Amino acid sequence: MTARRESPLGDDWIPTHQCNTELRMEILSDLPFFRPLAQEAISRINRQFVERGYEAGDFIYMAGRKAQRLFVVADGYVKLMRHTLRGKDVMLDILAQGEFFGSIASANSDSYPETAQAQTPVCTLSISSSAFRAILEEHPTTALKVMDTMAARLQEAQEMVRQLSAYSVEQRIAHVLLRLGNKAGEDREMGRLIRLPLSRSDLASLAGTTPATTSRVMSAWQEQEVIQSGRKWIAIQDQAFLSSLE
Amino acid sequence: MTARRESPLGDDWIPTHQCNTELRMEILSDLPFFRPLAQEAISRINRQFVERGYEAGDFIYMAGRKAQRLFVVADGYVKLMRHTLRGKDVMLDILAQGEFFGSIASANSDSYPETAQAQTPVCTLSISSSAFRAILEEHPTTALKVMDTMAARLQEAQEMVRQLSAYSVEQRIAHVLLRLGNKAGEDREMGRLIRLPLSRSDLASLAGTTPATTSRVMSAWQEQEVIQSGRKWIAIQDQAFLSSLE
DNA sequence: CGCGATATTGACCTGAGTCAATATACGTGG
DNA sequence: CCACGTATATTGACTCAGGTCAATATCGCG
Numbered sequence: 266m267t268a269r270r271e272s273p274l275g276d277d278w279i280p281t282h283q284c285n286t287e288l289r290m291e292i293l294s295d296l297p298f299f300r301p302l303a304q305e306a307i308s309r310i311n312r313q314f315v316e317r318g319y320e321a322g323d324f325i326y327m328a329g330r331k332a333q334r335l336f337v338v339a340d341g342y343v344k345l346m347r348h349t350l351r352g353k354d355v356m357l358d359i360l361a362q363g364e365f366f367g368s369i370a371s372a373n374s375d376s377y378p379e380t381a382q383a384q385t386p387v388c389t390l391s392i393s394s395s396a397f398r399a400i401l402e403e404h405p406t407t408a409l410k411v412m413d414t415m416a417a418r419l420q421e422a423q424e425m426v427r428q429l430s431a432y433s434v435e436q437r438i439a440h441v442l443l444r445l446g447n448k449a450g451e452d453r454e455m456g457r458l459i460r461l462p463l464s465r466s467d468l469a470s471l472a473g474t475t476p477a478t479t480s481r482v483m484s485a486w487q488e489q490e491v492i493q494s495g496r497k498w499i500a501i502q503d504q505a506f507l508s509s510l511e
Numbered sequence: 512m513t514a515r516r517e518s519p520l521g522d523d524w525i526p527t528h529q530c531n532t533e534l535r536m537e538i539l540s541d542l543p544f545f546r547p548l549a550q551e552a553i554s555r556i557n558r559q560f561v562e563r564g565y566e567a568g569d570f571i572y573m574a575g576r577k578a579q580r581l582f583v584v585a586d587g588y589v590k591l592m593r594h595t596l597r598g599k600d601v602m603l604d605i606l607a608q609g610e611f612f613g614s615i616a617s618a619n620s621d622s623y624p625e626t627a628q629a630q631t632p633v634c635t636l637s638i639s640s641s642a643f644r645a646i647l648e649e650h651p652t653t654a655l656k657v658m659d660t661m662a663a664r665l666q667e668a669q670e671m672v673r674q675l676s677a678y679s680v681e682q683r684i685a686h687v688l689l690r691l692g693n694k695a696g697e698d699r700e701m702g703r704l705i706r707l708p709l710s711r712s713d714l715a716s717l718a719g720t721t722p723a724t725t726s727r728v729m730s731a732w733q734e735q736e737v738i739q740s741g742r743k744w745i746a747i748q749d750q751a752f753l754s755s756l757e
Numbered sequence: 758c759g760c761g762a763t764a765t766t767g768a769c770c771t772g773a774g775t776c777a778a779t780a781t782a783c784g785t786g787g
Numbered sequence: 788c789c790a791c792g793t794a795t796a797t798t799g800a801c802t803c804a805g806g807t808c809a810a811t812a813t814c815g816c817g
Contacts, residue, residue, distance in 0.1 A: 347673045370659040415665060419664055723806075724806070
């Protein structure tokens with residue numbers, strides 16, 4: 266029934282398991298919270314970060330483990346998940362370059378409440394929580410920036426709560442696609458292309474539903490030419506339509 | 512059918528629309544993030560806070576308004592809500608003495624994303640966001656403490672997301688009651704008493720369900736002597752049972 | 758004591774979950 | 788570069804938790 270579609274994935278998918286060393290400074294100084302610092306301070310901070318590459322699917326840390334490091338995504342995409350007893354995972358977020366995760370507060374719960382897994386090949390920079398706290402004590406404006414980011418994340422989580430409480434599955438999937446589009450989309454002739462290997466099951470767990478339902482909703486949208494998708498990509502053709510659902 | 516129950520509400524319900532002025536210092540210096548500061552610093556900070564009383568039901572601020580103040584609950588309970596188009600509110604949290612709300616970050620979104628309403632008579636202390644940020648720049652350890660609190664809130668919101676995605680209504684209501692018990696419960700012979708005027712509709716919006724369903728679930732639990740409740744109080748008799756549902 | 762707001766309960770309905778059979782996309786090796 | 792095999796996606800049939808609507812009962816206030 267569905268017409269043959271050309272995959273828009275080029276062969277310019279360069280897995281970067283290893284961070285390009287020259288990029289480290291660039292990435293760190295581009296972080297919203299380090300940006301205002303002097304180059305010299307950043308290079309001192311840079312020395313405290315450790316880099317590490319992961320294959321797609323590798324676990325960066327697991328829920329319940331001792332939480333003692335803060336990570337920054339240098340390249341690739343990382344997914345954060347919570348598990349439930351009966352193996353039903355909930356994906357909380359998917360993080361792109363420049364976003365941080367892991368433990369800031371060595372204080373409160375000293376174990377990671379979520380699992381972090383590489384969704385694509387990933388390179389991270391990481392630092393011990395205590396070293397990071399020392400940096401924040403030394404640079405109060407940086408601490409304020411970090412707080413701003415956390416406030417934004419909290420808003421987003423609360424927005425998710427609202428959606429799960431009050432919106433239909435269709436509305437939630439629309440919201441997830443729009444959000445992914447903003448985070449990882451590239452504008453092309455065919456619409457906004459999201460080049461991420463997200464299975465129906467991944468999307469389902471982001472939207473709080475099941476793979477089968479996700480598939481049904483997305484098939485209907487393909488019929489209506491709202492979106493197009495393959496197994497490792499999604500293109501949003503009619504953004505306005507998705508936005509209008511909310 | 513239900514046996515006549517004695518209300519456990521004494522007449523010691525003292526509405527404190529106005530903060531007791533002597534309590535201000537005590538409340539502020541008891542805040543987890545000011546606690547380590549010298550008495551002298553706290554008293555300087557104290558002078559920057561403004562106090563204000565509200566009747567139950569009063570709005571402290573509404574979603575969408577310009578966000579420029581940070582509030583601390585000095586007395587009473589405050590509920591935070593998000594609204595949806597079709598008037599279906601979602602209660603994000605209910606805050607007790609010593610918890611803060613409002614805007615920390617003057618930076619990102621400059622309007623409140625949620626509405627804050629007095630659930631009981633309430634007294635707040637508030638400060639402009641920018642003054643608060645100035646305090647944080649001056650006292651970096653305080654900033655770290657605030658970050659810890661924010662991290663804990665974020666965890667809680669993400670936990671809520673997980674529950675809404677993966678748990679049944681019954682499990683979620685159990686969780687809400689347990690959480691309220693921890694936050695506002697007093698241990699009595701009858702069990703843990705929550706003396707808060709929460710309607711079925713309030714509970715429903717905390718658990719992401721409807722008043723009718725909440726009523727059904729709670730009626731069943733009353734039959735089984737797991738809880739008891741009146742219109743302005745709930746007592747948890749069998750905490751273990753509720754915990755076991757998760 | 759009586760009234761209005763809130764809660765309870767029943768009857769009914771439907772969105773979305775489950776399970777399972779089939780089809781399709783993409784990576785691999787020939 | 789094509790063909791094949793496997794993991795993933797699609798789709799249908801069925802079920803049911805929980806939503807909706809509405810009638811009735813209760814609480815606690817004035």
